[in-house]
């Protein structure tokens with residue numbers, strides 16, 4: 001069976017390889033496992049809550065309608081990262097057989113009411129449709145957002161992808177030199193001057209308006225372990241909490257798990273997207289295997 005629809009989760013299995021699978025919690029429509037021929041690609045905390053009691057620490061949480069905390073009046077009362085990752089989405093079914101794709105939907109009635117009520121006046125009408133496609137050595141995560149309301153509203157979107165690595169100290173992320181970033185650790189903006197991003201402490205940067213022609217590669221000991229492509233998602237957050245921040249997160253286990261993960265998060269977060277009544281917007285992330293290093297200057 002390529003699609004298994006359980007009470008709390010949906011499992012998608014590749015028709016050509018039973019060990020290539022995607023596991024998705026209905027809570028947050030959170031992908032919490034992706035295996036390629038039996039090998040896990042995403043990092044998931046041993047203490048992650050998968051029971052809907054809090055957003056999942058690991059996998060691919062969905063960030064909407066605000067990234068982080070914002071002083072913008074429309075979202076300033078909301079907790080970090082909004083309500084999409086804390087709402088139970090509706091499973092809409094399978095849309096294609098090979099490669100298998102499934103869809104999940106979220107609207108005002110299913111949204112976590114406590115957080116949703118803090119978005120503007122708590123009455124924004126919206127539709128989110130998430131399409132997940134499992135290919136032999138890639139996943140596609142696509143979001144379609146539409147505004148059926150009589151008034152405009154605005155949002156951030158971000159795929160908060162936790163990618164698995166063997167040892168963060170051996171990891172580089174390429175193709176970001178020359179890009180402007182806001183460094184959330186030192187609270188300063190600057191132009192990236194390093195030939196590749198490397199990790200030796202807490203790192204939390206929002207790279208702004210990075211051409212979507214640029215491929216982002218996670219390179220470990222000279223070998224590409226993950227490739228991330230983006231459509232209509234100009235910003236890229238790179239995050240590793242390192243020792244102290246991991247200690248402060250109750251759902252982050254083991255405490256040295258930061259060595260095994262890197263978040264590469266494609267999104268639209270530097271500015272808000274404004275959708276007028278009847279308008280639609282979409283963005284897509286493609287994570288794939290493939291070991292050719294591609295260095296790009298533009």
Ligand SMILES: O=P(O)(O)OC[C@H]1O[C@H](O)[C@H](O)[C@@H](O)[C@@H]1O
Pocket residue numbers: 068080081184204205237238239263265
């Ligand atoms: O702890 P969470 O709310 O899941 O946020 C986890 C992280 O998300 C993003 O990567 C932000 O850039 C970080 O500043 C934040 O710490």
